[in-house]
Amino acid sequence: MSAQPVAQAAEARGTFGGDMDKGSGPVTLRMIADEVGVNVSTVSRVINSSDKEARRWASSDMIDRIRTVVAARGYQRNPHAASLRTRRSGLVGVLVPRLQDFVLATVYEGIEEAATEQGISTFVTNSLDRPENQASRTELMLSRRVDGLIFGDAHTGDPFLDTLAKRGIKFTLVSRRSGDHISATCDDIMGGRLVAEHLLATGRRDIGILSGRDYASTGNDRTAGVVQACLEAGIRIRPERIVHGGFDAPGGRQATERLLVQGGCPDAIFATNDFAAIGAMGVLRDRGITVPDDVAIVGYNDTPLAAELSIPLTTIHSPMHEMGRAGLNLLLAMLRGEPVESVRLAPELIVRASTAS
Structure with missing residues (x-):
């Protein structure tokens, strides 16, 4: 039968x-x-x-x-019967760098919310941003017969996702983009442009950038947006003013220390993550450099902590929850055989005291 x-x-x-x-x-x-x-x-x-x-x-x-x-x-659905009928498990696997990361945790909440509305179950695992973990945990999820995958840990230029696509595995990306793969992200280039326009409007001309990890599209795109907008205004950001590092507070601290050693103190620092911005603030405080009088600080993502700091942080609001919902809905449309296109959600500049003149 x-x-x-x-x-x-x-x-x-x-x-x-x-x-x-x-x-x-x-x-x-x-x-x-x-x-x-x-x-x-x-x-x-x-x-x-x-x-x-x-x-x-x-x-x-x-x-x-x-x-x-x-x-x-x-009446309640019989999930076993539905699985037989559709040949689907009703299960979606999600990979993120670290669930302790507020941004990815919020994105996952959006994924889970949308999945629940559609009668889909999800489970999530951490890759710690290591390619070997990404590969092994992907195979683990596939062994559990997931219908599709959502990646929040895409690495720019890594052929891993291309290989998965060639195998016919359905997946979408959230937070970070990579190549032509379908993704739901914030328009991070536009977010960077908003940062540059704001800093230039407040009279800042020497901008240092804590660019995050060089394999993450988020930091690279946000940096590119700042650089482009400054060039259009006739200002060139010197290479030594762009420093890579972790997206967390320790990473922001280390990157800021390198930034100050390489080129002295800028009049503005843009951190591509709020927590990295908090690390930068700590370095400036320890050196007796005042915010915003000496150095303006801008973060990214508008995490709840940003508004509660002793010097509230100017930041870019990224629609993290909506991003997760969009990533799940794109995957379900893909599984239904519908044509899909990547989604770029609009960022919003939130001005607070860390850039006040």
Whole structure:
């Protein structure tokens, strides 16, 4: 017997806990169909589809009637039957550098929220931004029969994702982009431009950049946006003013110390992550350099801590939660065979005391 008939039979029988008014026993799709006056396949399609897809099979009034009866009778889907029918597990794997990172944790919350709305389960693992971990944990998730993958740890120029695509594995990227792979990110180049325009408007001309890891598109794109906007204003940022390092506070501290050693004290520092900006503030405080009078500081992402610092941090608001939702929805559309395009969400400049004149 093929998987499709087995699934239909299992779904029609059901394994559910509610009771119909007409006697005891589990609530089945057939009972729902008989009460509404349609066939079992129509009920199945309506309850297993989004609103848009359900309208392919039934009118809006009929969809409402079916869902009302389903709710009233306490019907619950049989996930085993659905898996047989679709040949899908209903499971999505997510890789992030570190879940302790506030940005990626918030992105994942968006992924999980959207997945729950669609009846999908997710599980997440950390790669620690190490290619060998990314490869091994990807294979682990594939062994668990995930329908698709979402990567928050893409490395620019790494052929790993190209190899996965050639294998026919469906995936999307969030936070970072890489090559032509489908992604949901903030428009980080525009975010960098907003930073440069703001600093130039406050009279700053010597800008140092804590650019993050050189394999992450986020830091590279944000840096590129600043450099481009400054060039258009006739200002060239010297190479020694761009320093790579970690996106966390210790990374920001180390990068700032190198920045000061390489070229002296700039009149502004842009950190491509709020936590790196906090590390930079610590270095300036220890050296008796005042913010913002001596040096203006700008961060990125608008984490909750940014507004609560003793000197509130000017930053770029990145729509992290929405990014996660978009990444999951892009993956589901891809799994349905629909055409998809990468999403670039708009950044917003949030001005606070760290750049006040």
